[in-house]
Structures are given as structure tokens and as C-alpha cells.
Amino acid sequence: MKHIILSVALSFTSFPVMAQTQDIVDGHILPRFAALAETGAALSDAATADCAATSAPLRDAYNTAFDAWIAVSHLRFGPAEVDDRAFAMAFWPDSRGSTPKALGALIRAADPIAESAEAYADVSVAARGFYAMEFLLYDEPISTAGDDAYRCQLTQTVADDIAQVTAAIYADWEADYTANLTGPSDLYRTETEALQEMFKALSTGLQFTSESRLGRPLGTFDAPKPRRAEAWRSGRSARNVELSLVSLRDLAERLSEGDATLLAAFDVALTRLETLDDPIFAGVAEPQNRFKVEVIQQAVNDIRDIAAQDLGPKLGVAAGFNSLDGD
Amino acid sequence: MANRRQFLAGLLATGLTPKTTWADAGGPTYLSAAAKPDGSFVLCGIDAACNILFELPLPTRGHAAAAHPSRPEAVAFARRPGTFAMIIDCVTGESSALLDAPAGRHFYGHGAFSADGTWLFTTENDYEAGEGRIGVWDATRGYARVDEFSSGGIGPHDIKRLSGSDMLVVANGGIDTHPDSGRTKLNIPTMVPNLAYVADGKVLETAELPPEWHKNSIRHLAVARDGQVAFGMQWQGDKLEPALVGVHQTGAELRLLSAPADALREMQAYVGSIAFTDDDRQVVVTSPRGGIVQTYDVDAEALIGETRLTDVCGVALADGGVLTSTGTGALVHLNGTRAETRSIAQLQWDNHLVRLDA
Numbered sequence: 085m086k087h088i089i090l091s092v093a094l095s096f097t098s099f100p101v102m103a104q105t106q107d108i109v110d111g112h113i114l115p116r117f118a119a120l121a122e123t124g125a126a127l128s129d130a131a132t133a134d135c136a137a138t139s140a141p142l143r144d145a146y147n148t149a150f151d152a153w154i155a156v157s158h159l160r161f162g163p164a165e166v167d168d169r170a171f172a173m174a175f176w177p178d179s180r181g182s183t184p185k186a187l188g189a190l191i192r193a194a195d196p197i198a199e200s201a202e203a204y205a206d207v208s209v210a211a212r213g214f215y216a217m218e219f220l221l222y223d224e225p226i227s228t229a230g231d232d233a234y235r236c237q238l239t240q241t242v243a244d245d246i247a248q249v250t251a252a253i254y255a256d257w258e259a260d261y262t263a264n265l266t267g268p269s270d271l272y273r274t275e276t277e278a279l280q281e282m283f284k285a286l287s288t289g290l291q292f293t294s295e296s297r298l299g300r301p302l303g304t305f306d307a308p309k310p311r312r313a314e315a316w317r318s319g320r321s322a323r324n325v326e327l328s329l330v331s332l333r334d335l336a337e338r339l340s341e342g343d344a345t346l347l348a349a350f351d352v353a354l355t356r357l358e359t360l361d362d363p364i365f366a367g368v369a370e371p372q373n374r375f376k377v378e379v380i381q382q383a384v385n386d387i388r389d390i391a392a393q394d395l396g397p398k399l400g401v402a403a404g405f406n407s408l409d410g411d
Numbered sequence: 412m413a414n415r416r417q418f419l420a421g422l423l424a425t426g427l428t429p430k431t432t433w434a435d436a437g438g439p440t441y442l443s444a445a446a447k448p449d450g451s452f453v454l455c456g457i458d459a460a461c462n463i464l465f466e467l468p469l470p471t472r473g474h475a476a477a478a479h480p481s482r483p484e485a486v487a488f489a490r491r492p493g494t495f496a497m498i499i500d501c502v503t504g505e506s507s508a509l510l511d512a513p514a515g516r517h518f519y520g521h522g523a524f525s526a527d528g529t530w531l532f533t534t535e536n537d538y539e540a541g542e543g544r545i546g547v548w549d550a551t552r553g554y555a556r557v558d559e560f561s562s563g564g565i566g567p568h569d570i571k572r573l574s575g576s577d578m579l580v581v582a583n584g585g586i587d588t589h590p591d592s593g594r595t596k597l598n599i600p601t602m603v604p605n606l607a608y609v610a611d612g613k614v615l616e617t618a619e620l621p622p623e624w625h626k627n628s629i630r631h632l633a634v635a636r637d638g639q640v641a642f643g644m645q646w647q648g649d650k651l652e653p654a655l656v657g658v659h660q661t662g663a664e665l666r667l668l669s670a671p672a673d674a675l676r677e678m679q680a681y682v683g684s685i686a687f688t689d690d691d692r693q694v695v696v697t698s699p700r701g702g703i704v705q706t707y708d709v710d711a712e713a714l715i716g717e718t719r720l721t722d723v724c725g726v727a728l729a730d731g732g733v734l735t736s737t738g739t740g741a742l743v744h745l746n747g748t749r750a751e752t753r754s755i756a757q758l759q760w761d762n763h764l765v766r767l768d769a
Contacts, residue, residue, distance in 0.1 A: 165649035168600035179589035179597060180541060209600060271650050295593030303591060312591055404722030405446060405738030405759040406683060406699035410594075411474065411491055411520065411568075411630075 105266050105278045108338045114262065116156045116331065117163075117254045123149035124250035127217075131243035135236035137220060137227040142239075143318075146221060149246065150214050150320065154327040158289025158335070161281055162264070162271075163256035169249050172205075173213040176314060177296050182210035184226055187219055190238060191230035198237055201244035213249075215315070217242050222317035279339065279399050286335050287396070290388045293328045297321070298381040301365040308368040316364040325380070326357055336387075340395050349390050353383035433767065436483040436501035437464035442765045443725055443736055444473025444487060445758040453758070454487045456501055459730070461742045461753035467504045469497065474520030475569075475763040479550065480528040486510070488533075490762075492517040492590045496533065498554055508554040515539055516546065516559075517590055520762075521569045524550065526577050534567035534581065535559070541587045541597075543567035545579070545609065563607030563614035565598070569632040573608075573640070578615070578661075580640050581607045584628040586647070599647050604629040606642060606659055618665050624653050631684055635691035639709070643682030643696050655682050656696050656707050668694065668707040670714035677701045677717070683724040684763055686733050695733045695745065699724045704735055704745060716748045725764030736760035 123145070130145035153173060156164070164170040175183060186208045190198060197203050210216070219226040220239045229235065264271045265278050272278040296314070301321065303309035313321040333350040340346050360376050367373025396403050433439065439456030445466075446452055452472050456464040474490040483501040494517050498508035512518055515537060522533040531548040543562030548554045564583025571580055585604030587597040603625050608616040620627055626648035633641040640659045646652030654667040655678055679700035686695050693715070694707045699722050706716040720743060725736030732746035740756045 161649055171600045177589065177592040177595060177597065179591060180539070291593075292595065296595050300592050309591060402700060402702055402722065404699055404702075406722050406724035406762060407702070407738070409490070409699075409762065410681070411762065 102266065102275055104338070104341070105275050105282075108282055108335065109262050109265055112331075112335050112338055113156075113159060114257060116152070116159070117250075117257050120149070120152040120156055121247075121250045121254035123152045124247040128240075128243040128247035131240045135239045137222070137235075137239070143221055146214075146217055146243075147318065147320070149250075150218075150315070150318075151323075151327055153214050153250075154324050155331040157328060158285045158292070158332060160288065161285065162261045163253045166252075166256060168209065169253055172209045173246065173249055174215060175209045175213055176215045177300060177312075178210065178215065182208065183216050184219055184223065186211035187216060187226050187238075188229065191226070191235060194231060194234045198234070198241045201241055201248050204241050204245050205248075212242065212245055214246065217246065218315055218318050276400050280401055282335065282339055283391075283396060283399050283401055286332060286339060287388065287391055289328060289332050289335075290384060290391065293325055293332070294381055294384040294388065297325050297328065298365075298377060298384065301368050302374070302377055302381065303368070305374070308374060310364070310366050310368050313365045316366075319363050321364045322357060322360060322362065326354065329354055329357070329384070336391065336395070339399075343395065346387070346390050346395060349383070349387040353380060353387060356380045356383055431483050431500075431502050432481065433478075433483045433501070439464050439501070440767055441727055441734065442476040442478055442485050442767065443763065444469065444476060444761040445756075446472065446761065448757055452761075454485060454499060455758070456485075457742070457764075461734070461744075463754075463756060463758075465501060465504060467499050467501070470495075473761055475522075476765045477522040477524060477531065478765060478767045480524055480526065482528065482550075484550075486522055486531060488518055488520045488522060491520050491594070492536065492538075492588065493520065494518065496522065510548060510554055510556075512546070513556060513559075516544065519566075519568045523570045523572045523579060526572065526575075530557075532570055532579060534562060534570050536566070536588065536590075538589045541565060541589075543581075543583055545570070545581065547612075558612065560609070560612040561614060563609060563617050564605045565602070566604075566628070567607075568630045571632045571634045571640070573638055574634055574636045576610075576638075578608055578610045580632060580634065581609060582629045582632050582642055583607055583617075584630050584645075585625070586628055596647065599626060602626060602628070602647065604644075606632075606640065606665070608661055616661055618659050620665060627652065627655075629657075631682060633685045633687045633694065635687045637691060639687075639691065641685055641687060641694040641709075643685035645682060646680040652680050655680070656685070656694060656705075658694065658709055666712060668709070668712050668714070670705065670707070674705070674714055674717065677703050678705065684726045686726040686728055686766075688733055689728065689731065695726050695735075697723045697726050697735060699738065706745075706747070718745055718748055718750050720750065724762050725760055727764040727766040734764060736764045 127145045127149040130142045301313035440459040441457040452469040453466045473487050477486040485499045488496045494512040496510040500507045516535045519534040533546040535544045535546045537544050544559045547558040549557045562581050566584040566586040567581045568584045569582040583605045585602035605617045605619045627644045629642050631643040644655045656668045659665045678698040681700045682696045683699050684697045702721045704718045708715045722738035735743045738759045740758050742754045744751045
């Protein structure tokens with residue numbers, strides 16, 4: 085009898101942690117990758133139906149799929165990293181303009197590699213994924229460059245490639261990675277290790293939104309760089325910040341089991357973003373508007389601090405002077 | 412050109428300026444940057460008994476330091492992607508020169524002097540081109556920028572001079588970054604780290620990892636008296652890194668030092684600093700993320716011991732073993748698996764403990 089009580093007690097003490105991983109997988113990860121695969125397929129269908137850069141259904145399908153990408157863009161482990169899939173979907177920041185260069189070269193040469201998504205998987209990652217697609221749909225001159233028929237095929241192939249890669253990521257999550265993560269497995273021996281992986285996704289996601297999505301257009305006070313904002317051609321810069329924060333907030337809520345301080349910090353950032361009427365951060369060059377973007381970045385950095393100092397240590401992630409520095 | 416310059420500089424140094432030596436600075440054995448409890452930053456000189464000899468203010472957070480081989484001058488580098496380095500006169504505590512990275516360059520936080528102390532070499536990023544550069548500064552003329560050359564790769568981080576020669580070894584980490592997006596890594600799928608040996612401004616040899624391990628960023632270096640180079644890596648791939656420590660000798664292949672998978676995992680894919688022990692037969696690496704120090708035997712090519720130490724990062728040669736420094740202010744002497752805390756300061760020791768005569 086005593087023995088039975090003990091084993092019941094043990095299973096109860098370990099259960100909540102497993103439940104937390106399972107909750108993150110079922111509630112955060114899988115639905116987002118499912119949505120990505122679904123909207124990726126719809127994007128390919130829309131491009132097949134009408135490949136014109138100005139096509140409203142195509143642009144809608146693109147924006148819907150890009151939304152779905154931003155919501156998973158922090159989940160850079162496991163299936164998203166196989167064959168560098170995440171890089172192929174999201175080659176950004178593109179500090180040296182590789183995407184327009186690569187697309188321009190393909191279009192000028194009418195390179196037959198664009199005839200199929202299978203062959204296209206071998207081109208430079210700069211010419212693949214959502215950021216390349218943005219150039220094909222919204223950039224002048226890329227969206228009007230070269231031969232219409234070739235550009236049409238290129239658009240369809242980039243869309244098809246997105247559909248195939250996003251489908252493959254979701255298929256891998258379903259096939260075995262869910263089991264790996266909710267393990268124990270060779271990759272994650274304990275629930276703590278799985279939760280640490282999620283924490284890393286949270287903190288690198290926050291860092292990316294702060295340093296790249298907000299930091300790039302901000303540049304410095306003397307040299308603001310509005311044209312370095314993410315996806316400004318399609319008018320998505322602030323939207324991407326919002327979508328990333330909403331998704332990261334969901335992960336943070338599950339990971340911290342609803343820590344009020346952490347969630348309040350997210351809400352500060354989201355509220356500040358809501359009152360910003362500058363969808364592509366064009367105002368970073370004017371002191372008044374720049375300040376509004378700076379305080380959003382500061383709010384994201386506050387979330388990072390709280391996550392690193394409070395949540396990290398609870399999950400066994402060191403919050404030391406050196407361990408947080410990383411160089 | 413360089414010889415003529417050295418000659419003139421030599422005349423200048425012997426003829427006109429009163430000479431101070433490291434003894435005038437109290438004879439420190441180590442340098443380390445640190446943060447103080449009030450949030451300010453300093454560069455400290457530390458003696459062999461782990462006493463702090465001096466504490467000199469830095470404008471921002473430091474990373475590594477380099478010590479002039481004869482003059483009591485230290486170079487304190489800002490953390491990446493900093494654009495300045497400060498020359499500190501360790502006798503007066505004054506800043507004697509400020510190195511501004513040229514336009515379009517930033518420092519990586521490490522540097523090394525030529526054997527005679529004439530030249531300072533700094534690892535830099537030509538970030539519009541995405542190429543690693545080595546900047547050359549003339550220590551005899553107020554650290555004037557005189558030249559630069561290729562580092563032989565992308566993302567050069569640590570740089571050391573081989574013992575008894577003017578051959579430099581550079582850890583090209585392989586990771587492309589651009590200061591407009593902070594430390595965001597831009598080229599993980601295509602990164603190719605290497606060790607590059609450079610002398611007289613030319614890359615004489617590079618050594619790369621096997622292609623399947625191209626995501627293992629070679630970051631920090633230690634040099635042995637026999638010319639052997641040990642390197643610590645940071646794995647950028649997804650899970651299951653192959654190894655994090657290796658050794659190399661010019662003309663040979665890279666050798667990786669192995670550890671059981673569980674022990675490797677404790678390092679959290681991250682080596683923060685690396686040092687040889689007294690006899691050059693062992694390599695000690697630290698991981699602040701794992702809070703662990705690991706010792707590898709060079710001949711056996713394998714892990715032989717580990718010690719847990721919270722927020723450990725700096726490590727340097729010491730009598731009878733190595734000295735490690737931590738973000739909690741401790742200086743801990745390690746001999747095999749025996750750890751002895753030598754001092755605890757109200758400081759957070761930053762990243763690297765630099766030994767003066769190393």
C-alpha cells in the first residue's frame with residue numbers, strides 16, 4: 085500500500101512539467117506550423133492561379149502566409165533547422181542586398197533553374213522564401229524586370245518552394261519531433277532540457293525583434309536607416325513586430341505559467357506599438373517619431389531582461405554576467 | 412618599409428622617452444576587464460597571488476585586453492561590435508591613446524602585439540564587404556593606424572602570436588554579422604570557420620574543419636611553447652555538436668579533442684575561453700553557460716576532468732595549473748580537479764583573463 089502511494093506521488097510530481105512541454109507543443113508550436121503549411125500551400129495555389137505581381141488574391145495569400153511565418157520565426161530548432169529550412173524561408177537581414185542581386189541575376193539570365201521547386205532548392209537562400217517573394221511582388225524594379233513569362237514562373241516556383249518547405253517542417257513535427265521534445269529522447273533527456281530549448285527560442289526571438297526588426301531601421305540617431313526596416317516594401321514592418329510579440333507572448337505565458345510581470349512587460353510593448361501610427365518605421369529620421377520607436381525597442385529589451393533574470397533561472401538557464409554575454 | 416619604421420621607432424623609444432616597465436605598474440601577472448557594483452567598468456591588473464594591483468576606468472564594457480610586451484601599456488577592447496579600443500598606461504592609470512576603428516570597420520574585442528612590441532594587430536570586421544581584416548597599429552607612434560590586411564576568413568575573433576615568433580594565428584569564426592542588426596548571425600548555412608596563420612601581412616596557411624562540421628565557430632585560442640595552437644569553438648548547428656575543443660600545428664590537420672556526449676552537452680555548445688596548462692600537455696576550456704571548466708589531454712585527445720564553477724569564463728596559465736575568473740568575482744586556481752578559490756572581489760570578471768607573459 086505504501087509502495088502504491090509513493091509511486092502515485094512520484095508520477096504526480098513529474099507530471100506537471102511534462103504537461104507544460106506538451107502544452108507548448110500542442111498549443112503553441114503545432115498549430116502555428118500547421119497554419120504555416122496550410123497558408124504556404126494556399127500561396128502556391130494563388131500564384132498558380134494568377135502570378136501577376138499586382139494580383140490582389142496573390143498578395144493576400146502572400147501576406148497571410150508571411151503572417152504565419154512571423155508567428156513561428158522564433159522556433160529555430162528541430163524541423164525548421166533541418167537543411168537550413170528556416171534560412172531558406174527567411175533570408176533577412178540582408179545587409180548586403182543579396183536578395184535583389186540573386187533575383188536580378190536569375191531574371192536577367194532567365195535561368196531555367198526556376199522551372200521547378202525541386203531544382204530551385206539549390207539556388208542561393210537569398211533568392212528563396214518570403215523575403216525574395218516580397219521583392220517579386222512589391223519591389224520596383226524586380227517586380228517588373230525582364231521577361232514577364234519568366235518572372236511569372238519564378239514567382240510560382242518561389243511560392244511552390246515555400247509550400248514544400250513549410251509542408252516538410254510541419255510533417256517532421258508531426259512525424260517525430262513532437263515525440264522527441266516531449267520525450268525523454270536522445271535530443272532532450274529531460275523535460276527541463278526541452279523547456280530550456282523553448283526558453284532559448286523565446287530569448288532569441290525577442291533579441292531578433294529588438295536588434296533586427298526594430299534596431300535596423302533605428303540605426304543611430306545621426307544615421308537612421310528607415311529603408312532597412314523589415315519588409316517595408318509590403319508595408320509590414322510594424323505588423324511583423326506585432327505578430328512576433330504576440331506569438332512570443334503566447335510562448336512566454338505557457339513557459340512561465342502565466343507570470344504576471346513578464347506578461348505585463350509584453351503588454352507595455354504591444355500597447356506602445358498600437359499607438360504608433362508608422363507601419364514601416366519611416367519616421368525614425370524625425371526625432372519625435374524616432375522616440376516612439378525607441379521606446380518600443382526599450383520595452384522589448386525590458387521583456388528580455390525580465391525573461392533572462394527571472395524566467396531563465398527558474399528553468400535552469402544561468403543568468404550570469406558572462407553566461408548572458410555570449411562571445 | 413617596416414624595418415625602417417622599426418629602426419626609427421627604436422631610436423625614438425631609446426633616446427627620447429623615459430622608460431617605464433611593467434614593474435612600475437606593480438608587476439601584474441594578469442589583466443582582466445570587469446564590471447563594478449555601481450555599474451561602471453574597469454580594467455584590472457592582478458598579481459600572481461591574485462591581489463588586484465590596479466583598477467582603471469573604462470568607458471563601456473570591455474571584452475579582452477592585450478598587454479604590450481615591455482612597456483606597461485594595456486589595450487582594452489570594447490565588446491563586439493565596439494569601434495574603439497583604449498590604450499592604458501598602467502603606471503599612471505591614464506588613457507594614453509584611443510584607437511578608433513576606421514570607417515566601415517569594427518573590432519571583435521581581441522588583439523595581439525608583435526614580439527618586439529612595435530605593432531599592435533586587431534581583429535576587425537569590414538562589414539560592408541563581410542570580410543575579416545587585421546588592423547595594424549604602430550605602438551611607437553601613438554598607435555597610429557598604419558595598415559590592414561585580410562584575416563583569411565569571415566568573423567575573425569581571437570588573435571594570438573605564436574610563441575617565439577612573429578607568426579600570428581587568427582580564429583576566423585566564420586560568422587558574418589553587420590552592426591546594423593546587432594549580433595544577428597547572417598550566414599549560418601554557409602559559414603566556414605578556419606584557423607589562419609599570418610605573417611608580414613600575408614595569410615600563409617589556413618586550416619578548416621571537415622565540411623559536415625562547418626557550423627562549429629572557431630572563436631578562442633591558446634598557444635603552447637612548442638607552437639601548438641589550441642582552439643575553443645561555439646557550435647551553431649541544431650543540437651549534437653561534434654566537439655568543442657581542438658589543437659593544431661602548422662602543416663598538420665586539425666585534431667579535435669573528444670568528450671563523451673553527456674559531458675559535451677554540459678558545455679551548452681559554448682567555449683568562452685581556453686588556455687594551456689604549465690606543461691602544454693593539457694588544454695582547459697570554460698563554459699559560463701554550463702558553469703563548467705573542462706580539461707582535455709592533448710596526447711590522449713580526450714576529456715580528462717571537469718570542475719563546476721558558476722559563471723566561469725576567463726582562464727589563463729598559472730603556476731601548477733590554471734587560474735580561472737568568474738562573473739561572481741572569484742579567482743579560482745585549478746590543478747587537475749582540485750579547485751582553490753584564491754580571491755573574491757566585488758567585481759564581475761569579464762570574459763577573458765589575459766596573462767602578461769603569455
